[in-house]
Structures are given as structure tokens and as C-alpha cells.
Amino acid sequence: MKYFIRNFETEARFTSRDLCRIVELINPANDILPFDSFSISHATISPHSNSIPHKLVKSTEIYIVLEGEATLYLNQERVELKKGTTVIIPASTEQHVVNNSDKTLEFLCIVTPPWRADDEIIL
Numbered sequence: 001m002k003y004f005i006r007n008f009e010t011e012a013r014f015t016s017r018d019l020c021r022i023v024e025l026i027n028p029a030n031d032i033l034p035f036d037s038f039s040i041s042h043a044t045i046s047p048h049s050n051s052i053p054h055k056l057v058k059s060t061e062i063y064i065v066l067e068g069e070a071t072l073y074l075n076q077e078r079v080e081l082k083k084g085t086t087v088i089i090p091a092s093t094e095q096h097v098v099n100n101s102d103k104t105l106e107f108l109c110i111v112t113p114p115w116r117a118d119d120e121i122i123l
Contacts, residue, residue: 004033008042017122018051018096020044028114039114045070045105050098053123059111061089068105071098081105094123 008023016022020043024030027039045051045068053073063072065085072079072087075094079087089095099105109115 004031013044016043017117017120018054019049020051020097021046024115029116036114038110038112041109041111041115043107043109045097045099047099047102047104051096053094053096055092055094055121055123056089056111056115056119057121058091058119059113059115060091061095062108062110062112063087063089064108064110066106066108068099068103069101070105071100072096073098081107 004026006025008025011023011025013021013023023042025040025042026033028036029039063081063086065081065083067083069080069082072081073094073096074087074089081087081097097105
């Protein structure tokens, strides 16, 4: 592998099971990479919208907010998100995001071990 380049502005976006709009940028399950320890996605939640409650059983997530403001609920505890906020979400934490603002929430989601569909439970 010489280089690996992706751009979340031009890659195909899909709606995840928790209702975020996702571009999966890097996932060792789908890409030939020199590592297998994490995956990275670019996620958005539209204004006046939300993700649905879910948890990753074995994986830890890191959210890095790029744009917008919203409220993240972690086991019913509120965490205010805004540009620049980084949150580490331990495995098996119930979570969802509510975007009550007029702007799209945009964030990177780093998952370790890498995201797998069979690790995610929709609540």
C-alpha cells in the first residue's frame, strides 16, 4: 500500500441504523490497511433531528465535533456538543444525539476495535 486517500465530501453517504448520515472513511474490514485497530467515519445529523438510542457492546467510540451544536445523551447523562468537543464513549454505553439547532451537526467517529454491525445494538 502506497497511500490511502478518501474525502468525506465526495464519498457515498448512507443512513446508518441509528439514523446518522455516514461516510465510512476507513475500516480494516473493508479496506487493505497497514493496521486493524480502528475505523473512522464522518457523520452528520440534520437540524431538528436525532439519532436513535443504541450502544456498541465491545467497541469504544470517540466523537470529534467539526461543526454544529447538539446534545449527546450517555446513559441518560447530558453532554453538550459544539465545534471542537471531543468525547470518549466507553463500550456498552447507551447513547443518542439530539440536534435541536438550525445547523447540521458534523463529527468524526473513531471506533476501536473497528465498527462492526454485529457489535451495535439498537435500543
